[in-house]
Each structure stands twice: as C-alpha cells, then as structure tokens.
Amino acid sequence: MPSPLRMKRINERFKEVLSETLLSQTDDPRLNGVMITDVKVDRELDYANVYVSSLGGREQAREAIEGLNHARGFLKYALSMQIDLRLMPKLRFFWDPTPENASRIDDLIAHLQDDTPAASEAPAGAPDDNPDQLVEPLDHADEDEASADDAG
DSSP states (O other): OOOHHHHHHHHHHHHHHHHHHHHHSOOOGGGTTEEEEEEEEOTTSSEEEEEEEETTGGGGHHHHHHHHHHTHHHHHHHHHHHSOOSSOOEEEEEEOOHHHHHHHHHHHHHHHHHHSOOTTSOOTTOOOSOTTSOOOOOOHHHHHHHHHHHHO
C-alpha cells in the first residue's frame, strides 16, 4: 500500500493528466466545459473516483457523466501513457456540486452587500459632512419644561 504522501501525489497527477486530456484530446461535445475538480484513488489502486463539474452547471451533469463514461477507455489509456503504475485503477465519475454551491454563496454575499448601506453612507437622519449645513443643537431645557407641565 502506498504511503499517504504517495497517494496525494498520485491523486494530483491523475487530476492533472485527466484535465489536460479532456482539454486537448477529446472531441466529444458533451465534454465541453467539463472540469476535473478532484480525484481520489483508493489505497489498493483498484478504483479512481473522479469528481467533475461543468460550466453548464447541473443541467449538463448527466450528459457530462455519460460522455466521460463513454470516453473511459481512452482516458484510462491516456493515464497509462503518462503515469507509471503496475495496475491502472478503474475510473468512476461523479458529479461535484461544490463549484455551483460556491458560486451561489458568492451571489448571496454580493446580494447582502448590495442591500446593506455602505459604511461611508450616513444613516437616515444623520447630518451630512457638509460644513455649510447648520445643525441646531438639542435644547434639553424645552424638554424639561414640557415634562414639568405634564406632571403638574
């Protein structure tokens, strides 16, 4: 069994080779915009779980997975040409919703920032920084007289 460091290098190399192969050597229109987000090879090197996402979002997920399954043999061959392993793992493809979720969170944060007043904006009723505008000081004496009149 490979060490954890070797497994990490194998995973990264699989991701790199698969990404390059999808970008430069595939002509399937179902694979346009498909990105490899992560690869997890099991410790026995039997299976490589390949996580993918697409610019088209979830709408393109089924087509992308079908295209990858169709190209599985070619992708495995491309891996074997560039990675020297005694056994080449079987490729399994899974949809990864992480980029979509991250994009949605970014949109929500941007929306919240648009709704809240900026720090430079003065709250409602606050005087502007304009020196020409006069602000009358509060006269507490008038309030004291009004409360004395109410009491008596």
